[in-house]
Structures are given as C-alpha cells and as structure tokens.
Ligand SMILES: NC(=O)C1=CN([C@@H]2O[C@H](COP(=O)(O)OP(=O)(O)OC[C@H]3O[C@@H](n4cnc5c(N)ncnc54)[C@H](O)[C@@H]3O)[C@@H](O)[C@H]2O)C=CC1
C-alpha cells in the first residue's frame with residue numbers, strides 16, 4: 732500500500748499515525764491527512780509526524796486506501812465530499828463507531844471495505860482492535876490490513892454485528908480504566924495516601940494483574956482467590972464491591988455502550 736489518506740485528523744487518527752510511524756509499519760511519506768477545516772490541527776500533525784496534508788481532493792484518486800476517521804455524525808457529509816474523487820480500486824477502512832459497511836458502500840460505492848474498531852492505545856502499539864471485511868477485500872488486502880492492525884496492537888476478526896460489542900468493550904475500554912484510576916485517586920487522601928502515590932501503586936497493580944492473566948496460566952477467578960485470605964482485607968474490599976453491585980454496574984455499562992453503537996448508525 733503506497734498512499735493512505737485519513738479523512739478526519741482527530742484523536743484516533745493521531746493514535747494510529749503515531750503507532751504506525753513508531754513501528755515503521757507505514758512511513759510518514761505515505762500518509763496524507765485532511766479535515767473539514769481546522770488547518771491548524773493539520774499543521775500540528777504535519778509538524779509532529781512529518782505526514783503530508785492532502786493538497787486537494789483530486790489527489791484522492793492516487794491513494795490506495797482512505798481511512799474514515801470523522802465523528803460518526805459527520806461521516807455522511809465527509810463521504811459525500813470525497814466520493815467523486817476516489818478511484819474504483821481505492822480501499823476504504825473505517826474506524827467510525829456504529830456505522831455499517833452498507834452505509835459506507837451507499838456513500839462510496841462498491842469497493843473493498845474494512846470496518847475497524849481500534850482504541851487510543853494504538854499510540855503506544857497497545858490497541859486491542861476488532862475488524863471485519865466486506866466480500867470485495869481479497870486475501871492480499873486482508874493480510875495487509877491485519878498486518879497494519881498488528882503494528883498498533885492485537886487484532887481479532889469478528890462478524891460485523893459483533894463490532895458493536897467490540898466497540899463497547901475495547902473501543903471504549905480505555906476510558907473505563909481511566910475512570911477507575913480516577914476513582915482510586917479520588918479516595919487516596921481519605922485513607923491517608925497522596926494521589927500521586929496511589930497512581931503509581933495502582934498503575935503498576937493494573938499492569939501486573941493484566942500481565943498475570945495474559946500468561947494464560949490461571950483463570951482470573953483463581954488468581955483472585957489467591958489474593959483473598961479468609962477474613963482478610965481483600966475479602967472486605969470485594970464484599971463492598973458486591974454490596975455496591977459492581978458486576979451489575981459493569982454489565983449495564985457494556986450493554987449501554989453496545990446499544991449506543993447500534994444507535995449511532997441511525998443518527999447519520
Ligand atoms: N477516540 C477514540 O477512542 C476512538 C474513536 N473511534 C472512532 O474514531 C472516529 C474519530 O474519533 P475521534 O478521533 O475521537 O474524533 P475527533 O473529534 O478527535 O476527530 C474527528 C475529526 O474529523 C474531522 N472532520 C469532521 N468533519 C469532517 C469532514 N466533513 N471531512 C473531513 N474531516 C472531518 C474533524 O475536524 C476532526 O479532526 C469516530 O468515528 C469514533 O467513533 C474509534 C475507536 C476509538
């Protein structure tokens with residue numbers, strides 16, 4: 732893939748661009764960026780990463796792949812504005828939450844389409860991405876796309892319908908973890924520790940616990956039992972989580988985000 736153009740140059744586009752460039756998966760000269768307006772933002776990304784600002788829409792006829800990265804509500808207008816300039820073989824990758832392949836096809840015509848749900852940890856090569864392809868994606872393009880996603884983290888291929896749930900878990904997931912960390916920090920002083928001390932303790936605890944699960948040696952429940960001494964501190968903490976119905980709260984969070992992903996498709 733020689734030339735790739737981002738349509739929308741916000742947080743997610745930047746995370747992917749940084750991830751690719753740092754990994755050497757896509758070179759800065761291959762990347763073109765465009766926005767609706769916000770020239771300053773384009774200049775900022777050009778300065779930071781050495782990518783090109785798309786000089787004009789006519790140039791889109793020369794790109795091998797576009798990446799739709801506007802907010803879902805702006806996607807229709809963005810697609811309408813680029814559709815006349817795309818050549819028939821240009822692939823469309825989309826990171827738009829909720830927007831179905833059928834809607835992209837309606838706006839951009841028949842072409843290879845990949846719907847991708849990454850997360851912002853792509854910035855440091857730690858995204859957990861989901862992807863689904865339409866039938867016009869051949870084996871070579873599929874392999875290429877998977878390689879590009881592996882460069883920014885891990886990737887699972889799923890059915891298109893499952894992308895709503897992937898969005899709810901790993902697309903939005905970093906925000907849930909940041910929220911959790913904020914909550915730990917908020918209680919720090921009440922129990923006699925400074926916020927920055929709690930941050931370093933809990934970030935390491937989170938990374939350590941994630942790495943333990945990642946070894947695949949033991950189930951999370953088994954690992955949890957090893958921490959939980961009868962009559963001890965963990966038992967007291969978990970009892971409070973149960974009393975406050977954390978599991979039900981998490982289920983509500985994931986279901987609500989999944990439902991919102993479905994709704995986003997209707998909003999454009
Ligand atoms: N931020 C995140 O954690 C994730 C976001 N996504 C998806 O990525 C997409 C982008 O999200 P963010 O980067 O967070 O949004 P953002 O608001 O940071 O960036 C959106 C960009 O699109 C540009 N834009 C708006 N209208 C346009 C048009 N007509 N033509 C060209 N550019 C246009 C805006 O100027 C802006 O730079 C969304 O669809 C979101 O669902 C997916 C996974 C994670």
Ligand SMILES: O=C(O)[C@@H]1CCC=N1
Pocket residue numbers: 828898902903
């Ligand atoms: O909040 C959103 O809609 C996007 C999709 C996943 C993460 N951010």
